[in-house]
Amino acid sequence: MTDTPTRLRLPSLDRVRRLPAWSALVAGTLLGGLSGGAYGLLTPAEYTATSYVVAVPTDQTGPESARGFAQAYGRVATQLAVLGDAQVWAGVPVRTLRDSVRTATSPDAPMVSVTAVSERPGTAVDMANAVARALTRHAEDTKDSTQVRLVQFSRAVKPSAPASASPAVTALVGASAGGLLGGLALLARPRRGGREPAPSASVPGPASAADVPR
Numbered sequence: 277m278t279d280t281p282t283r284l285r286l287p288s289l290d291r292v293r294r295l296p297a298w299s300a301l302v303a304g305t306l307l308g309g310l311s312g313g314a315y316g317l318l319t320p321a322e323y324t325a326t327s328y329v330v331a332v333p334t335d336q337t338g339p340e341s342a343r344g345f346a347q348a349y350g351r352v353a354t355q356l357a358v359l360g361d362a363q364v365w366a367g368v369p370v371r372t373l374r375d376s377v378r379t380a381t382s383p384d385a386p387m388v389s390v391t392a393v394s395e396r397p398g399t400a401v402d403m404a405n406a407v408a409r410a411l412t413r414h415a416e417d418t419k420d421s422t423q424v425r426l427v428q429f430s431r432a433v434k435p436s437a438p439a440s441a442s443p444a445v446t447a448l449v450g451a452s453a454g455g456l457l458g459g460l461a462l463l464a465r466p467r468r469g470g471r472e473p474a475p476s477a478s479v480p481g482p483a484s485a486a487d488v489p490r
Contacts, residue, residue, distance in 0.1 A: 283468035308454020325400035326395050327408040328429040331386035331415075337423040342386035347422040349411060350381035350388045359412045366406035368399065376400075377407050387429065395436050404432035 293457045306474045331346040333339060352358060366373060373392075388411070391402035408428065415426035 290464045302458070304454040304456075305451050306454070308457070309448070309451035311450045311454070312314025313416040320395045322393050322395060323397040323400045323435045323438050324391060325397070325404045325432035325435055326389055327404040327432040329388050329390070329408050329412055329426045330429040331388070332425045332427050333386075334419070334423045334425070339386065342382070342424050345415075345422055346386040346388055347381050347383075349415060349426060350379045352414075353377075353379040353388065353390060353407060353411050358407065358414055359414065362403075362406040364406075365409060366399075366403045368403060373403060373407065377403055379407075388426075390432075401432045401434050408432075438454070 313430075315463060329349075331342040331349065333342040354374060354377055356370065359370045362373055363370050368376075376394055377392045380391070381387070390404050390408045390411070392400045392407070394400040394403065408431075412426040412428060415422070415424070419425050
């Protein structure tokens, strides 16, 4: 006696069509939430630390000159000349500093912010402070020609929480995106019970010779 292998039957297209209309919305929300939560769990957390330096004019210059040089120092802070000195204090390669450190300036204040991002909070602090220190030293070497100095305004402190989104937030974002896609699929779904086509009017055929009265 031989056993007949049982074949797995996939749901037919008719069964899929008979599903409730809101099933696409629920499925999209669940899949989006699971995908977002998995992304938040698998992606390493990132920490951000920021250090600030301020441009101070000498007796021979004014605030406008200080703001102008602050903009210039903000642009050169991530150049090789500055990062080459900063890598010694940060303990990371220049490439890591170039990829992880960003600077920002303000048109209203002669201040430069140096922000570093890392998976380790201590490394982020070391990189931000190292670049700020190297930048102030380069400004000190050229103060006789620029008549502007850079002074440490605020050192970076160790962050207490990661700057990246938590798994709960990514799951919520994923569920929202999945629900939106499910809603769009629900709108694009063909409606049931559409109007039936109207019957075409019957046209009488030509009368035969036998039917014509004499």
